[in-house]
Amino acid sequence: MELPLYLIPLFPLAGFLLNGLLIGRLHKRIISLIACGSVGLSFIYGVKFFVDLISLPEQSRVIENIVFTWIPSGHFHVNIAFLLDPLSAVMVLVVAGVSFIIHIYSIGYMHDDKGYGRYFAYLNLFVFSMLILVLADNYLLMFVGWEGVGLCSYLLIGFWFEKKSAADAGKKAFIFNRVGDFGFLLGLFIIFWQIGSLDFIAVFEKAPTMFVAGGGLITAATLLLFVGATGKSAQIPLYVWLPDAMEGPTPVSALIHAATMVTAGVYMIARSNVLYMMAPVSLAVVAIVGIATALLAATIALAQNDIKRVLAYSTISQLGYMFVACGVAAFAAGIFHLMTHAFFKALLFLGSGSVIHALAGQQDMRYMGGLKRAMPITFPTFLIATLAIAGIPGLSGFFSKDEILWKSFSSDYGSIWLWAIALLTACLTAFYMFRLVFLTFYGEGRMDVRTREHMHESPKVMTIPLTILAILAVIGGYVGIPHVLGGDNRFEKFLEPVMHGRYHPSGEEAHALASSGYGASTEMLLMAVSVVLIIIFIYLAYHFYLKNTAAAGKLRDRFSGVHKIIYGKYFVDELYGALIVRPIVNGSLFLWKIFDVLIIDGLINGMATVIGDISTGLRPAQSGVLRTYATIFLVGVVVVIGYLLVK
């Protein structure tokens, strides 16, 4: 019997309903069994469907499942329907797999929290929404998942809602995402307007005929969709919510704000590659915003002291990288980095969670140090992840990052400048990540004595997930070894039917991509340059933060102005507050107090007063004296008769 696709998201939904409705009534063991079990089942089914998919011939790798008609009205028609193709298959495996690992980790991390049941209910709801997002067969259902993950993000950032900063951060995340949604919705409207459908297959088939390539409408539509992506995936100008999102429990930061949800924008653009290929201006915007975000966030990460904030800015920066890939039409490379990033960034966050756990909640790196020996599993796994993100050859991050660097240089949409800035970002990444490692695990312990005595490695339920992720962070890249290193980039090949085959028979951009015109020697040279530079920057980090710690302070004092700006995150939050939030709040008060109460009500009450005065004035006429009435009546009759006679 054919199993329907909807089973994949159905399990976590069931888990959410069970844990959500029976909140506080279940034993912790059962709660975690339901939560982890349902996500585990999703993963197993994901694997099963993945196997089904790859057993199909390459060009027909699509499994569809229409569940029911969702909104039928007039010309508008949209289904609840799912679509599994190579792209969504990769996403399902990453999402369900990483989620499962983080669910397990959470059992240990959240063990003593009084909101245990609520936490797992939200987490399951998140996995459900995320799976809807990646499995949807049309833009609207994708938007449902899109909003669903936003809701879960809101709920989980504000999980410890008694803390004002957590509640604020949740609200901020939601509203910034809504700003993005504004763009996303308008993008959908334009697509539906021109094509008459929101189904992926129909849209991508008809787009080349219904839109003028490079025209205003397709450019507008893709740019608006990208606005949505900047909200969800924390890019300029909507990135500011993500660092604050670190108020949530650390496994949430790992799952939602690093590995899965924030990559939704990248997924969406890769999914819409046919549309973006028709709008070169939009591609350029994506690349520029991506590279600017990557660099900006990397510079901010240099100066942060909170371990999770460094990782948050690092996430923003890495997401920028993925957008650079999309912007130079190397969508597969973007998804490749999305996957490897999911492994090592989840690992970094979980590792930092393990550190925070060991230090009784301490997140400030100035009070860490020397944890290497106390944490025999956390440290090596964390180091592996750091090497991976830095792009050291042999680890997953190397392959995916190098692919993006190469494409940013060699693609028809790339340029040497793009490559140079991307490389600079990679160097900065290596620097701040090793700064983090040296400050946390090496040198003298700077925590107080009490904390030092209680330092401990985390329980198995937390360290086993770390180990699994570490393995993935190492081997995850070997599915995409580039040709130049003797591989055949199977990952890219696997995704090819989605990127430009099936939906786009002409295969124009396939051609465009293939003719990059640079030889293997160039690619090797650039690769060597980047590896050498990255190693130099790692040494610099070693120099400043381990060998000669005074030098870091000196450097900071020398450039104190720059440091202040970077440390203050370029004061973008303050800018938004002054330019947007304040005026809206004041404007709303003005509309209410002045326009509504003073003007409209003033007019109406004024009218009532005038009428009241008039009637008061007329009151003497109603004297009740019969004779007066009779006289007036008589006069009236005479006037009327007179009028009739004269006429």
Add this chain to the structure above:
Amino acid sequence: MDFPILSYLIFIPLIGFIAVMFLPKEKLGLIRWTSAFFSFIPMILSFYLTYHYYYNFSGTAGMFYTEGPFSWIAPVHVNYFLGVDGISVPMLFLTGLLSFLSIIASFNIVNRVKEYFSFFLLLEAGMLGVFCALDFFLFYVFWEVMLVPMYFLIGVWGGPRKEYAAIKFFLYTLFGSLFMLVAILILYFSSDPHTLNMLELIETVPSFLPHSLQILAFVFFFIAFAIKVPVWPFHTWLPDAHVEAPTAVSVILAGVLLKMGTYGMLRVSWPMFPEATRFFAIPIALLGLIAIIYGALVSMAQKDLKKLVAYSSVSHMGYCMLALGAWTSVTAITGCMFQMFSHGLITGALFLMVGVLYDRAHTREIAAFGGLGVKIPIFTGLMVLFSMASLGLPGMSGFVSEFMVFIGAFTASAPNLTIITGIAVLGVVLTAGYMLRMVQRIFLGEFNREKWGGLTEMNVREILMVAPLAALTVIIGVYPAPLTNIMKATLENLVNLMAR
């Protein structure tokens, strides 16, 4: 249907109104349960009607249930004529449901209980009547019948400024209905032979009424209906009425009375004056846009929770107006109807929730609270749910309606409308802004244990009161087809009528 279900719908609460008046005033329990009974029956009837309509008539347009016309006041051609189609059936369902829930929610009224409940039943009869009437005289009578009990319900059982609010509501609405009366008289005297039959007039008005009079009558009707909706700038009665009205009255006000305005437009103005509708389409859509943005901004400034919800209604009804401006699009008009239904559920529920909180805290000032999520988690959960529904989260009814309105109006092939709709989408950001701000300031953050330590969780009666609304919001959000199917044929026909 083998019995006159529409007449039963209207007259059962009317009988209840009289019956309750004759009950001894100190037997509070008896009065409450009698009233509950007399609103329970119409609710069941409205459910049955909806069910029956859905299974038998949802594919076809036209008035299938008619009762009458029976000659009533022959010399002036007044008939007793009732009927329902895909526009009125969902409204009757909503009215039946919300009236019963409101009666249940009113069990804690202690002041002049007998009068309160009898007025409430009279109000219900009036509302159900408006949605059934197909004769202008009858329509007008029911329209005015609602006004009187509403006036007293606000003026007697209301809050501190109840007299001001009640008289403001009364005058505003009366002002509007006078215009409506004049418009009806224009139609009556211009038709030949004179008629007040709405169905006939829909057929014939475009052909017999001079252009200028069509415009005039349209404007007069529009004023009457716009005040009810309320369309900006006629909305200032609403926040006052809501804040002063007792909980159940607010529920009815937001859930049913506001819909009378848009219902009137769909039932009367739009099909009867297609030319005028076309003429005014863009200005109407603009009024919708203003309401969406203005209402949302003013909501953001509110310090009183109930006033916030009241202004949010102004904003949400703006979506209906925007859709009505996009009259060529069946999708937009369906979205309008869907929004009327959905807003009735969501805002009705929000007002019930505000009432629950007020009963305990005796204040509605948002700033007075904080961190309540710790103390009353069920209440918090439900309130967050309804807030999310209100801000149009997918998976709930509000999203479906907003999306239909937007996509319908955006693609209605009128460039002006596309731009207006594009700006109106900003509403989704602003709505999220004020709703989340409210949730945060009341339920999140630090909990003031000294001040609110005695706050109690919702009781079973209160949970049962809002549970059906929550369930319906989610059900038709996930599976809207039953509701859209009921409306589909009627609305398609309506758009054709307007295209004449």
